[in-house]
Amino acid sequence: MLDLALIWALIIALGVLIYVILDGFDLGIGIVFAFFPHDEDRQVMMNTVAPVWDGNETWMVLGGAGLFAAFPVVYSAVLSALYLPLVLMLVGLVLRGVAFEIRGKSQRTRPVWDLAFMTGSAMATFFQGVGLGAFIQGIAVVNREFAGNGFDCFTAFSLFTGAGLMATYAMLGCGWLIIKTDGQLQRRMFRLMPALTIALLAAMAVISVWTPLSQPAIASRWFGPALSMLWPVPLAVLACARGILQAVKTGNETRPYLLTLALIALGYLGFLISIWPNLIPPGVSLWAAAAPESSLKFTLIGVVAILPVILFYTGYSYWVFRGKVRPHDEGYH
Amino acid sequence: MIDIAAIELARIQFAFTVSFHIIFPATTIGLATFIAVLEGLWLKTRREVYYTLCRFWSRAFALCFAIGVVSGIVMSYQFGTNWSVFSNFAGSITGPLLTYEVLTAFFLEAGFLGIMLFGWNKVGPRAHFAATVAVATGTLISMFWILASNSWMQTPAGYRIVDGRVMPVDWMAIVFNPSFPYRFMHMALAVFAVSMLLVSATSAWHLLRNRDNGAMRTSLVMALGCLLVVTPLQALVGDAHGLNTLKYQPAKLAAIEGLWDVHPEGTPLNLFGLPDMEAETTRYSLGIPHLGSLILTHSWTGAVPNMKRFPKQDRPDSRIVFWSFRIMVGLGMLMIVLAVTGAWLHRRGRLQRAIGFLRFAVAMGPAGYVSLLAGWITSEVGRQPWVVYGLLRTSQAASPVTRQQVGLSLLIFVTLYTLVFGTGLFYLFKILRTGPEPAPALPLWNDAAARPSGRHPLQGASLEHSSRQGDNHA
Numbered sequence: 001m002l003d004l005a006l007i008w009a010l011i012i013a014l015g016v017l018i019y020v021i022l023d024g025f026d027l028g029i030g031i032v033f034a035f036f037p038h039d040e041d042r043q044v045m046m047n048t049v050a051p052v053w054d055g056n057e058t059w060m061v062l063g064g065a066g067l068f069a070a071f072p073v074v075y076s077a078v079l080s081a082l083y084l085p086l087v088l089m090l091v092g093l094v095l096r097g098v099a100f101e102i103r104g105k106s107q108r109t110r111p112v113w114d115l116a117f118m119t120g121s122a123m124a125t126f127f128q129g130v131g132l133g134a135f136i137q138g139i140a141v142v143n144r145e146f147a148g149n150g151f152d153c154f155t156a157f158s159l160f161t162g163a164g165l166m167a168t169y170a171m172l173g174c175g176w177l178i179i180k181t182d183g184q185l186q187r188r189m190f191r192l193m194p195a196l197t198i199a200l201l202a203a204m205a206v207i208s209v210w211t212p213l214s215q216p217a218i219a220s221r222w223f224g225p226a227l228s229m230l231w232p233v234p235l236a237v238l239a240c241a242r243g244i245l246q247a248v249k250t251g252n253e254t255r256p257y258l259l260t261l262a263l264i265a266l267g268y269l270g271f272l273i274s275i276w277p278n279l280i281p282p283g284v285s286l287w288a289a290a291a292p293e294s295s296l297k298f299t300l301i302g303v304v305a306i307l308p309v310i311l312f313y314t315g316y317s318y319w320v321f322r323g324k325v326r327p328h329d330e331g332y333h
Numbered sequence: 334m335i336d337i338a339a340i341e342l343a344r345i346q347f348a349f350t351v352s353f354h355i356i357f358p359a360t361t362i363g364l365a366t367f368i369a370v371l372e373g374l375w376l377k378t379r380r381e382v383y384y385t386l387c388r389f390w391s392r393a394f395a396l397c398f399a400i401g402v403v404s405g406i407v408m409s410y411q412f413g414t415n416w417s418v419f420s421n422f423a424g425s426i427t428g429p430l431l432t433y434e435v436l437t438a439f440f441l442e443a444g445f446l447g448i449m450l451f452g453w454n455k456v457g458p459r460a461h462f463a464a465t466v467a468v469a470t471g472t473l474i475s476m477f478w479i480l481a482s483n484s485w486m487q488t489p490a491g492y493r494i495v496d497g498r499v500m501p502v503d504w505m506a507i508v509f510n511p512s513f514p515y516r517f518m519h520m521a522l523a524v525f526a527v528s529m530l531l532v533s534a535t536s537a538w539h540l541l542r543n544r545d546n547g548a549m550r551t552s553l554v555m556a557l558g559c560l561l562v563v564t565p566l567q568a569l570v571g572d573a574h575g576l577n578t579l580k581y582q583p584a585k586l587a588a589i590e591g592l593w594d595v596h597p598e599g600t601p602l603n604l605f606g607l608p609d610m611e612a613e614t615t616r617y618s619l620g621i622p623h624l625g626s627l628i629l630t631h632s633w634t635g636a637v638p639n640m641k642r643f644p645k646q647d648r649p650d651s652r653i654v655f656w657s658f659r660i661m662v663g664l665g666m667l668m669i670v671l672a673v674t675g676a677w678l679h680r681r682g683r684l685q686r687a688i689g690f691l692r693f694a695v696a697m698g699p700a701g702y703v704s705l706l707a708g709w710i711t712s713e714v715g716r717q718p719w720v721v722y723g724l725l726r727t728s729q730a731a732s733p734v735t736r737q738q739v740g741l742s743l744l745i746f747v748t749l750y751t752l753v754f755g756t757g758l759f760y761l762f763k764i765l766r767t768g769p770e771p772a773p774a775l776p777l778w779n780d781a782a783a784r785p786s787g788r789h790p791l792q793g794a795s796l797e798h799s800s801r802q803g804d805n806h807a
Contacts, residue, residue: 050447050451051446051447051448051450051451051452052447054398054399054402054442054443054446054447055440055443055444055446055447057402057406057443058435058439058440058443060406061405061406061409061435061439062432062435062436062439062440064409064410064413065409065428065431065432065434065435066432066435067413067428068412068413068420068424068427068428068431068432069424069425069428069429069431069432070428072420072421072424072425072428073421073424075412075413075420075424075428076412076413076416076417076418076420076421076424076732077417077421078413079410079413079414079417079420079732080413080414080415080417080732080733080734082414083414083732083734083738083742084738084741084742086410086414087414087742087745087746088745090406090407090410091745091746091749093403093406094403094404094406094407094749094753095749095753097399097400097402097403098399098400098403098753098756098757100399101395101396101399101400101760102396102756102757102760105760105763105764106760144421145417145418145421145733146417146732146733147733150734150735150737150738291424291425291428292425292495292500292501294425294500294501294502294504295425295426295428295429295501298429298501298504299428299429299432299433302429302432302433302436302437303432303436306436306437306440307436310436310440310444313440313441313444313445314440314444317444317445317447317448320447320448320452320455320456321447321451321452321455
């Protein structure tokens with residue numbers, strides 16, 4: 001008998017990872033925007049993602065819809081628990097999405113749209129991180145409903161994970177721009193990368209210590225008998241960080257981005273190990289949260305049939321827009 | 334627990350955000366098909382007027398699409414943030430439908446939008462046309478799923494209730510529930526009417542100012558031609574949809590008609606009136622005898638459901654739907670007048686000099702949007718007091734979030750959307766007012782033979798391009 005709930009949990013985990021990989025860099029571009037005040041640089045930075053950002057954000061909608069379909073109780077309880085951070089995240093996404101369209105058309109109001117793009121990207125990232133932190137700390141669910149206070153989600157820990165996610169996405173954005181730009185702009189991206197790497201490493205270190213200290217269940221998972229299997233995770237993190245710093249020194253264009261992805265994959269693996277097998281920590285397991293079998297099956301058919309096609313044409317679109325983006329490149333207005 | 338004010342605020346927030354959102358998809362669904370047709374015609378005939386229009390409407394499309402996407406993300410999360418009881422109750426049905434929409438529509442649109450808008454010189458003509466068609470198809474598929482979901486909430490089918498929650502039993506019955514085919518057709522025709530009214534108003538506006546390079550005449554004729562097919566068909570589909578409502582949601586129909594009492598001698602049709610929910614009557618009603626029976630039962634004395642038949646707590650608010658319905662129908666009639674007059678003038682070759690008609694076409698530009706929103710208000714307010722008709726009351730469907738939280742988020746959304754809507758509209762008008770470029774740069778692959786002017790396309794493209802860039806950076 002197939003474990004449909006487990007398959008669905010894996011699909012959603014995969015969807016979230018793809019979301020972080022794809023939308024992470026385009027939100028990150030908005031965050032590193034602040035370091036590049038020149039209009040021409042900014043337009044190049046935006047043009048590198050203009051053809052793909054819509055598709056990147058669709059993964060976030062898939063995450064939401066997938067939860068809604070496969071684990072309705074998670075969708076309803078977690079989303080109402082994280083009400084304010086989610087609303088603020090959505091506000092950020094609206095601001096930056098509109099800025100994408102309008103920045104190039106505006107003249108006098110361009111600084112306003114730059115600000116909207118930066119604030120929007122930063123807000124969306126920060127509040128996603130707050131949501132993540134609050135989720136790790138656990139959500140009070142009684143009788144399939146959120147039973148806590150609307151401000152439970154704002155803790156020192158969740159605010160810190162918000163900041164940590166900003167460093168993560170900024171690094172992805174910087175790595176992406178190293179691939180997509182050249183000349184002066186690329187050199188400045190290379191210079192920014194080490195600082196972001198150290199910021200992310202520090203954030204990962206703090207979260208790795210803070211989480212087990214405040215969550216005994218997670219502590220016993222990591223420092224219990226499984227320790228012998230889990231110790232390579234932090235070592236791999238250090239190896240990735242070292243690789244990024246070296247790649248920056250030698251001017252390797254693609255390695256900083258790819259190693260950042262590896263860093264994120266490791267952090268994500270750590271997160272999954274910590275919450276397993278819960279879908280709402282601390283008490284609701286993925287099996288308890290699953291939708292009726294008929295819903296899981298019906299939707300799974302669509303995912304199995306269509307997701308490979310989506311990945312194929314998403315890849316095609318990236319391939320069409322491969323190569324460096326330069327100032328005065330045509331066709332982006 | 335949940336107090337009245339919190340739920341009212343949540344309802345206002347949902348109504349506000351969804352009304353704002355639907356304006357943009359309604360524009361882009363029709364426009365995407367229009368753009369695909371223009372591109373196809375250009376590739377086939379190589380008449381540049383089609384290419385000019387295609388690039389022009391793509392600019393308006395891109396802006397509306399972006400606002401549609403971001404306001405749509407808000408919608409996809411709002412079911413959970415604000416309506417958790419509903420999501421928990423019906424998520425096993427509405428969740429999979431939404432997931433199918435994401436998988437089959439959103440990704441298709443977003444995946445090919447980049448190529449459609451920015452890929453003219455990155456891929457060949459066939460691949461580009463295929464991308465445009467993919468985007469247009471995506472918008473239509475999206476409408477299919479979201480209307481399946483909405484229609485299921487109006488006329489639920491194919492389910493069982495287990496442990497107080499909905500359990501899907503038959504997916505064909507769920508998707509093709511009783512009101513779905515009617516609502517889908519009605520909406521499909523509506524979005525084409527909306528976008529073609531926008532196109533005809535824009536074209537007429539330019540013609541009135543004598544700004545025409547052939548493109549505006551062509552787009553006016555194309556838009557009016559489409560309206561000539563769509564609007565009379567809409568009247569027929571609307572009538573069939575009404576009969577479907579009579580069968581499955583009689584209370585909604587009684588509220589729309591403002592009918593309180595039984596009329597055994599034949600039901601009149603109220604043209605005007607002020608329904609009063611307390612006094613259970615429609616004041617100042619101006620009715621045409623027997624017409625209600627005739628339209629709704631196709632007989633002289635047929636019985637039509639009346640409001641008093643339903644318990645007070647099960648009645649939708651007649652004061653709203655009575656008028657929203659009449660606004661929708663009235664504007665629909667005007668659209669038919671516009672399309673038929675346009676066709677008549679065109680046949681006599683007087684279309685572009687008919688000042689009065691062109692002004693009428695401009696004035697009708699917003700009519701599609703008003704009519705669309707009025708229709709949805711009729712449908713959604715008419716479903717009340719239920720969120721899932723007959724199964725779950727709206728008053729019991731909200732999240733356990735406080736009045737303060739919803740009040741704050743509502744305030745934020747109203748402010749944000751006003752700003753976004755304001756600027757979006759400003760730039761949309763700017764695009765429409767500026768009109769198409771006289772000779773937009775052709776794609777590099779456009780062969781020289783196709784241009785009788787003899788200008789080398791590569792050279793032409795790069796020249797025009799550099800001059801345009803000068804403008805941008807000035």
